[in-house]
Amino acid sequence: MADVALRKVVKRYDDVEAVRGIDLDIADHEFIVLVGPSGCGKSTTLRMIAGLEDISDGDIMIGGDVVNDVPPKDRDIAMVFQNYALYPHMTVAENMSFGLRLKHYPKAEIKARVTEAARLLDITDLIDRKPKQLSGGQRQRVAMGRAIVRNPKVFLFDEPLSNLDAKLRVQMRIEIKKVHQKVRTTTVYVTHDQVEAMTLADRVVVMNKGRIEQIGTPNELYHKPATRFVAGFIGSPAMNFIPCRLEEVGGTLQIRLTDRIAFALPPARAARYNSLPRTEKLLLGIRPEHLTESHAHLGPGIESFDTVLDVTEPMGMETLVYFGLDGTPVCGRVDPNAGAKDGAPMRLAMDLNNMHLLNEATGVVL
């Protein structure tokens, strides 16, 4: 068990900077998820922590010791790979015990550790099988078992669930969380799936183009995104961004979306945005769940407007509705019984208490 710290870590490949100066503190026992689109540097960062990639600049510390030049085997880490990377010629037990056998642990202890890990992962019956006799989910369990028996300071997961089908992925996600609750080993987990990130992490690190966009708990990222990238990346369906500007009409601050549609801001929001220049190009960030069907009695800060729906997608517990505001596609979530139909007019309500206002040019949430 140990904390992990990254100080201004840079990774350069020839003239491409894959990771551009990352600072990150991971506390002991913490479950950290690195999330971002392909090529954002999350896997490279993980591989640098593992020691599989050299660091071009900066420091990586595990348990307070700088490990920049320490080979992977001496970093006391264990890694789970996307394609499992099980040794095909060894049985499950041999796969799990390989690292311990290389370190010449006593046979009795190896057996005890393997048995314990197999019990924890529910693979006791499979212990004498070869990897090719296992299903994808079982292989992933064995890969985790191989990490657990080593009892390392840090677990590293590199997109471990990406090769599984959707149903199994949800199941294994819960397994991983359970395992972490039991063994409490510091974990760094890389994924491109924001749902995985949100459900597993104590804290999520959102990365983009080799930099950290934001670090925070899943709820912080969801409700208080710092940038347009984070706001758009976290949450599904994604947050809507509608071009808008501020204007003052009769002493109240209002936000104008189209020539037809303008809403007075709730007092708290008006106070927050009052200092902004009225000429600035802004984006209204609003999540689909804050765009619902309109009711007769709307609460404070909730404003209604009329639109014509382009497409509706019934999801069962809700219906997603898609429409355009001056050419900007917008998504809302309405009650399945609200009568939303393709091509039909509908009155919707926008909850401005949960709105975000972004600078269009910089993408910063104001």
Next chain:
Amino acid sequence: MSSVTIDKAAPTRTVKYGSMSRDRKWALRWSYFFLTLFAIFSLLPPIYMLITSLKSSAEISAATNPWWVFHPTLENYVGLLTSNQFLRFFWNSALVSIFVVTITMLISVPAAFALARMRFWGSATLATGVFLTYLIPDSLLFIPLFKVFALFGDWTGIQLINRWYVLLFIYPTLTVPFCTWIMIGYFASIPKELDEAAIIDGASWFQTLTRIFIPVALPGLIAATIFAFTVSWAQFLYPLVFTTSTDQLVLPVGIITTLIKGDVFNWGQIMTGALLGAAPPLIIYAFLMDYYIAGLTAGATKG
């Protein structure tokens, strides 16, 4: 169109499933035709050898049907297998082949591992270079190589020419490049995560090679072994040039030099010797073929 409509209500009716099965049938017929042709073409010489080896010298030179044995005899087999000279050739060939296969594997497996996995400056160029050396015809090399060993003998006083073990220095120049190339291909097909997992598990490069790569690449290893064995067992030109004394000869050269006396060809024994010489590779192929084909990498990663 109506002929391809499948009516589930009438399952007994013969349905023509378009051209798929007809295509397949014709493809199979042609395959059988050409495979039979090929089998006849390649099996005729050994069959003729077998027939001739069972004849006496008198019957061979007699004007009878050459494709039939009228008075079968094992005298050629008995003659060769009781001849110390022939057994010496066999022994020399076996020694050379076993040593060459061992030397080749000891060099080419670590070399292939280094070239395929341990990224170092120039490794890609070196890998191509290894293959290019294989492309030089060996018939171009025997004169300079002979000169090298002659000079080596002059300088050091260690005479290697006309010793069977000189072949242990020469054959690897033929086998190592190709075997290295085969093994590079096999090692490259092993997912990178496998050695990364081994490295994280605490394995050194050498342990990764011996405990992960060699077992996983066993089919490739066997393919390379078979190749090295075949080359050294069947090589003719080099032993003909480098060895002359009867006790230093290997099988192919020995048969030719001792069983052809002037213009007298002892056909019966030549054929018998050739057949006996072809037996070891045949036996090895038969045993290792399954390994050769089996893919042990299945299940290493996804799928």
